[in-house]
Amino acid sequence: MKLLGLFFLLFNLFVFSFSRKLLTKSGGLHDDGAVLLKLKSSFSDPNGLLSSWVSDSSSNHCSWYGVTCNSDLKVVSLILRGCDVGEGGSGSTSRGLHFPDLSSCSSRRLGGEISPVVGGLSEIRVLSLSFNHLRGEIPKEIWGLKKLEVLDLKGNSFIGGVRVLDPLKISKLVGFSSFSSNVVLRKLMSYEGEDDIGPSPADDDSSGKSGLYPIEIASIVSASVIVFVLLVLVLFFLYTKKWKRNSQIQVDEIKEIKVFVDIDTPLTYEIIVRATGFFSNSYCIGHGGFGSTYKAEVSPTNVFAVKRLSVGRFQGDQQFHAEISALEMVKHPNLVMLIGYHASETEMFLIYNYLSGGNLEDFIKERTKPAMEWKVLHKIALDVARALAYLHEQCSPKVLHRDIKPSNILLDDKFNAYLSDFGLSKLLGTSQSHVTTGVAGTFGYVAPEYAMTCRVSEKADVYSYGIVVLELISDKRALDPSFSAHENGFNIVSWAHMMLSQGKAKEVFTKGLWETGPADDLVQVLHLALKCTVDSLSIRPTMKQAVKLLKRIQPNRL
Structure with a gap:
């Protein structure tokens, strides 16, 4: 116990000394709240949009306007959108691109430039500053944000605009239904010009400031070595003390099923x-x-x-x-x-x-004779819908899957479908939605509102189900390579809508399926799939409603 007490004493002295040096040199801690305040100073805010962003001991930066944090108080989302008055007023969207509701948006907009300190938000996943009066260059530090998934800078006056990436790469990485080339970019780890990114925000802040003196560095290194040695001794002492007592129990636990x-x-x-x-x-x-x-x-x-x-x-x-x-x-x-x-x-x-029929992804790729029979495809769609309806409405608490895709749907030798990987995501209580700190799922199948806001509900599973049905009845994948000839973000939903608008509905279906029909039933399933993938959550059907429709047009049983 004396050894343990000495360890904590030296550790506290080390932390106190090291913290004082950092505070003396930098003038404050480099936390996300400090980064946001520096970012605020680079904006002009005539309407007080960021009035809640204040350096106050009673103010938590996670409660500031437009800021969302994870459980470690690290910023994961920053959404400061102005009004899209150039596209039909607040709340309008480009075709296929999904944004949060802007019904309460006024004409308030931010001005100024984006400070390079934005690169200090190391955990940020969503950054939206669209439809403001921002100018200047887009900081290269943004491309150093390793966890950035969604970047929305549309509607500003940047020098050179927003960098346009390869359309096919964007469509595969973002997975939204459709969006224009300069709207939303998924940060690429192999971003061209990476070698030219330059110093990080921390490097910029340290310019003109002296580093630690040699004697200070030596003191820190010495203290670190002492702490490390003592920590090893303490861990070794605790381990040897408990090993004999717990070794037999641990062996039994390891082998228990x-x-x-x-x-x-x-x-x-x-x-x-x-x-x-x-x-x-x-x-x-x-x-x-x-x-x-x-x-x-x-x-x-x-x-x-x-x-x-x-x-x-x-x-x-x-x-x-x-x-x-x-x-x-x-x-x-x-x-x-x-x-x-x-x-x-x-x-x-x-x-x-174990199910001998493999998964639906391989079933679709192979397209053997059973994969082109309407009775088989209808049965698979109905089986999956029944499984999801059970998880959403008959389980307490409800179970949200969050990763519906063909590879997670298994088949037996009679083409019965089984949903796998259910329940391995967070289980929900009675609430209708849940905010998570990260987006589960696969690009191309993730609902747009889930990807943009990390807010998930059973309607996100409905969206993914609609994508699976479109793949099941057609010869296209969610992000098919053939879509690269179209605008960025063009996916299977955009393609199906285009075919319908051009009067080519039968071209949506896999070869031979339309001819064997019945055509009326096929069109009803197509409309169901598209309704499952609409922007508005209130319009998307529940899985119980999807089951009811599919049962109404059920062909003769296998």
Whole structure:
């Protein structure tokens, strides 16, 4: 205990000394609040739009106008849009581009320039400063923001405008329905001219200021070494003290598997790991956002799909056990069955029933004869709709999938469809929506309002379902390479609308499907898919409504 007390004493002295030096040299902490205040000083704000941005001990920068933070008080979204009066008044949008509602927008706009200090917002994902009176050059520091996903600078007077990137690259990275070339850019890690970006905001702030003196550097290094050595000693002491007491318990926990379904063979950690070839690539049958999936043939009659999760995705074992316990109660004929799971500090995996028909993505690519039969395609669309309707309306709390795409829809040998990866995102309570600190999902399938605001609801799943149905009935992908000849952001939704407007509805459907019909039913499904992908959430149908429509036009059963 004396050793531990000495460690904390020296650590506190080190932190105090080092903090004083930084404060003395820089004049303040370089947190996101300070960056925002510097950014404010570069703007002209005649109407007091940023009046809440004040340096006050009682003011939290996360509560300032236009600012959204994550749980670490780091800025993840900054939206200071003026009025789009040049495009039809407040709240108007370019065709296919989705922005938040601007019904309360007035004629207030910011002026001035964008300060290079914006590069200090290291966690920012969405930056929207469109329809203001900003001028000058766009700071190159913006392209150094590694986590920036959406950049909206339309409607300003920048020198040279907004850099125009390759249209195909933008459409693949952003995944919105349609937008003009200079509106929204996804930050590219291989941004051309990267070598010319120049100094970071921190480098600019330090110009003309002297660095630490050698004696100060030596003091900091010495203190760091002392802290490190003491920390190693403390950790070693605690580890050796607890190792004997917990070693047997830890071994037992590592090999434990929790099974939910009665099967005719015992499942142990060693059996599952050995059946996957110790998670060998030769046994891998798929990759997803939560991890890789492996085939595990325990016996001729017991074949499983084992999804190996990335350790660290969950905050700890308690969170993992709590979410899996909730999933045990989520059961539906069109959901992949959860057999059991294993969770320890070094390994986490889920055990599902194995489906021999592969996934819908491969089914669409191959386009064999069954993939062109209306009864088969209708059945798949209806099965997925039923699964989503169950998750949205019959589960308590409701379950939002957030990553609906063909590779997450599995098939058996009779073309029954099963939704996988459900429930591995955050479970919601009774609220209608939830604000997250990051966007889950895949570009091309993510709902535009979710990508822009990180606000997700069941209507985001409805949007993704509409994209899947369009891929199912056509020969196009969500972000098909053939769309590169059109404007930036042109995707399968834009293409389907174009075909309808030109009276070419039958050209939407995969070869041979229109001729075998019935054409009226095909058109109804096409309209359902497009209605699922409209901008307005209130117009999008619920999955229960989608199920009702599909059942009404159900062909003769297989």
